[in-house]
Amino acid sequence: MDVVWLKRDVRLQDHGPLSHAARTKNPVILLFLYEPDQLVEPTVHGSHLLFVHEGLVDLERQLLLQQHHEEEKTTIDSFQYITISHCSAIDAFQFIHRKYTIHRLLAHQETGHWQSFMRDKQVRKFCRSNSIPFTEFNQTGVTRCLKSRDDFSAKFQAFISQPQHSTPDMPMLCQQIVQMKDIPGFMPNLTLPLDQFSEIPNSHRQDRPDRQQKGGLTKACATLDSFLSERGSKFSQGISSPNTAWTTCSRLSPYLAWGHISHRHVVHALKQRQEQLRKMNQQGRNIGTWLKGLQAFSSRVHWRSHFIQKLESEPTMEKRDLCPAYQDLRRRNGDWNEEYYQAWAQGKTGFPFVDACMRCLLQHGWLNFRMRAMLVSFATYNLWLDWKKLAPHLARVFLDYEPGIHYPQLQMQSGTTGINAMRVYNTTKQGKDHDTEGNFIRRYVTELRKVPTEYIHEPSKMPLSLQQQCNVVVGRDYPKPIVHEQESAKVAKKKVADVKRQSETRSMANQVYMKHGSRSRGREEMEGRKPKALSSFVERDDPSNQPTITTVFERSMLKQQVSFEGWKQVSLAGSTTVCEDGANASENRSKSIASDEEMATNAVDNSIKRHFISMNGSEQTGAKRQKPNPTKTSSWTCRACTFLNDKPLGLVCSMCSTMRHKGLC
Numbered sequence: 001m002d003v004v005w006l007k008r009d010v011r012l013q014d015h016g017p018l019s020h021a022a023r024t025k026n027p028v029i030l031l032f033l034y035e036p037d038q039l040v041e042p043t044v045h046g047s048h049l050l051f052v053h054e055g056l057v058d059l060e061r062q063l064l065l066q067q068h069h070e071e072e073k074t075t076i077d078s079f080q081y082i083t084i085s086h087c088s089a090i091d092a093f094q095f096i097h098r099k100y101t102i103h104r105l106l107a108h109q110e111t112g113h114w115q116s117f118m119r120d121k122q123v124r125k126f127c128r129s130n131s132i133p134f135t136e137f138n139q140t141g142v143t144r145c146l147k148s149r150d151d152f153s154a155k156f157q158a159f160i161s162q163p164q165h166s167t168p169d170m171p172m173l174c175q176q177i178v179q180m181k182d183i184p185g186f187m188p189n190l191t192l193p194l195d196q197f198s199e200i201p202n203s204h205r206q207d208r209p210d211r212q213q214k215g216g217l218t219k220a221c222a223t224l225d226s227f228l229s230e231r232g233s234k235f236s237q238g239i240s241s242p243n244t245a246w247t248t249c250s251r252l253s254p255y256l257a258w259g260h261i262s263h264r265h266v267v268h269a270l271k272q273r274q275e276q277l278r279k280m281n282q283q284g285r286n287i288g289t290w291l292k293g294l295q296a297f298s299s300r301v302h303w304r305s306h307f308i309q310k311l312e313s314e315p316t317m318e319k320r321d322l323c324p325a326y327q328d329l330r331r332r333n334g335d336w337n338e339e340y341y342q343a344w345a346q347g348k349t350g351f352p353f354v355d356a357c358m359r360c361l362l363q364h365g366w367l368n369f370r371m372r373a374m375l376v377s378f379a380t381y382n383l384w385l386d387w388k389k390l391a392p393h394l395a396r397v398f399l400d401y402e403p404g405i406h407y408p409q410l411q412m413q414s415g416t417t418g419i420n421a422m423r424v425y426n427t428t429k430q431g432k433d434h435d436t437e438g439n440f441i442r443r444y445v446t447e448l449r450k451v452p453t454e455y456i457h458e459p460s461k462m463p464l465s466l467q468q469q470c471n472v473v474v475g476r477d478y479p480k481p482i483v484h485e486q487e488s489a490k491v492a493k494k495k496v497a498d499v500k501r502q503s504e505t506r507s508m509a510n511q512v513y514m515k516h517g518s519r520s521r522g523r524e525e526m527e528g529r530k531p532k533a534l535s536s537f538v539e540r541d542d543p544s545n546q547p548t549i550t551t552v553f554e555r556s557m558l559k560q561q562v563s564f565e566g567w568k569q570v571s572l573a574g575s576t577t578v579c580e581d582g583a584n585a586s587e588n589r590s591k592s593i594a595s596d597e598e599m600a601t602n603a604v605d606n607s608i609k610r611h612f613i614s615m616n617g618s619e620q621t622g623a624k625r626q627k628p629n630p631t632k633t634s635s636w637t638c639r640a641c642t643f644l645n646d647k648p649l650g651l652v653c654s655m656c657s658t659m660r661h662k663g664l665c
């Protein structure tokens with residue numbers, strides 16, 4: 001029995017595992033799992049599950065349609081082909097293996113969050129110990145165990161220009177498929193009982209009030225077609241404003257994120273359309289701004305893999321700052337302000353454009369890029385909140401949550417990568433530029449709908465009499481601005497710039513650039529200005545301008561005197577699997593994480609070490625080190641990243657390198 005494990009790839013077209021399974025004519029189980037250990041992740045939202053479920057229904061329908069060739073027979077009342085189960089991957093595979101003996105496990109390679117990475121490791125171990133070949137197919141164009149970032153583009157191009165996997169012969173495939181009705185947690189129903197998923201908190205176990213995008217390959221193809229034939233010509237002009245982006249952006253992100261359409265399919269369709277337009281152009285036909293629009297779209301689609309590659313090469317990006325120098329920024333005592341967080345998360349900050357953006361997300365689950373970046377900038381600079389604690393909320397409100405884009409973007413927008421220009425958005429100016437008349441604000445911040453355009457971006461500046469006339473008294477019906485925008489931005493910029501100016505930061509940033517920085521000529525558009533890291537990290541700043549590490553971080557670790565024994569990396573032994581290209585039988589991502597961990601840990605290690613030397617004139621000797629507290633004998637949870645550390649005497653979190661502050665962990 002072959003098992004095709006459907007993950008973020010619920011589609012029939014350009015599907016490596018399905019295509020391969022269909023070729024052999026062996027019996028096959030099409031398995032989709034709602035895994036309790038993945039559902040507990042705080043990033044999960046009911047809207048994600050419903051979107052994926054719609055994709056499953058669409059897939060089932062296509063199988064039926066192909067089987068019967070008659071539209072009327074495709075009305076389905078339960079799943080008959082796909083096996084859907086609410087149970088862990090290991091339980092499911094163990095059960096199937098006991099019953100049938102699994103000959104091959106076929107799936108797509110996933111660059112997911114930490115928890116899915118750990119699950120994949122367990123699955124590989126299970127396969128290894130049961131001698132089950134596990135083949136993982138590439139669907140994003142990222143490379144496992146990429147040796148040098150210089151090679152990324154060539155490898156991506158090689159991947160993307162390959163032909164798509166052939167769509168299986170449907171009637172034949174239907175004959176092969178075996179549905180396992182007795183699998184634990186079997187879910188045959190066409191309606192998804194969200195209530196059943198008790199792993200997800202009640203408040204997240206629901207749909208968006210007005211989620212306009214529905215899942216499935218059929219919808220994905222319709223969205224792509226309408227973009228390439230009608231909407232794409234205005235892409236460049238329309239992407240910045242939330243009023244126009246709604247239709248001028250492709251809106252393919254949830255389909256790409258959940259694999260309802262393949263990246264390669266999108267790129268091939270795009271190239272075909274570009275070719276057609278070029279020919280029309282040569283014939284002297286008026287093609288307006290089509291080519292410009294599609295070129296800009298093409299770059300963005302390429303960025304997708306560029307960003308996912310970062311998480312693939314640095315899986316800890318979800319948990320810690322890419323550039324370790326920024327590790328303590330926004331994480332000192334008193335930095336976290338729950339009231340600010342709640343106001344931001346609910347769209348009640350008193351900044352109308354910010355609030356409208358957040359409320360738009362809460363209602364529909366989608367927002368254009370610029371506005372997402374602005375939301376993060378406002379939270380991490382003006383409100384000085386830690387990006388790690390914002391990540392789950394944003395993941396939930398983004399219907400297109402894709403870890404490989406999400407975490408690198410979050411870090412980029414909050415200035416912790418070391419290689420990107422600092423981007424602090426003036427939200428009032430953004431509102432005036434991109435929602436001049438205030439239409440977007442009025443649509444989502446309904447309490448302001450009667451406010452005249454003159455004051456719509458700053459209602460607190462309205463005279464009280466006018467406020468009363470408009471039925472909105474600021475401070476009563478709509479919040480006063482929770483911070484002073486310019487002042488808070490100024491303070492934040494200085495704090496970040498102070499860290500950035502450190503020579504240690506520059507050398508760390510240089511390492512980050514070598515490993516993750518874009519080598520493309522269009523990098524400035526994608527990632528901001530060329531990092532000073534490479535050009536200037538060897539230059540010396542005037543030492544009198546340079547704040548010391550103590551003034552910047554006020555690190556309690558320096559007071560505590562860290563034991564370097566605490567900095568041992570987590571052991572992440574590799575397991576065996578087969579990659580699609582058959583190149584290497586070792587589990588690349590496991591190996592890569594081990595070496596990444598090593599690199600990142602060493603980078604922090606050395607910098608901290610240097611600071612010890614500079615503070616005391618000499619390196620701390622073993623005799624001077626503070627002895628670990630012998631009373632702490634159990635595992636402990638990091639207060640910054642919530643990782644459960646199993647080294648009872650460790651003084652720093654093995655995952656994110658945050659200090660284990662006395663009494664807080």
Ligand SMILES: Cc1cc2nc3c(=O)[nH]c(=O)nc-3n(C[C@H](O)[C@H](O)[C@H](O)COP(=O)(O)OP(=O)(O)OC[C@H]3O[C@@H](n4cnc5c(N)ncnc54)[C@H](O)[C@@H]3O)c2cc1C
Pocket residue numbers: 239249250251252253254256257297300301302303304305307367368369370372373376398400401402403405406409410413
């Ligand atoms: C803080 C933050 C978090 C984000 N998180 C996600 C996420 O979880 N999932 C996600 O798909 N996008 C994310 N983005 C990127 C971007 O905002 C969305 O991809 C885009 O808004 C989706 O709309 P669209 O499909 O119409 O995009 P289009 O502009 O039409 O672009 C087409 C496709 O290109 C890719 N793309 C576009 N912009 C980017 C970008 N800046 N970086 C990487 N890929 C890009 C996406 O796959 C997108 O679907 C994030 C951006 C920010 C600032």
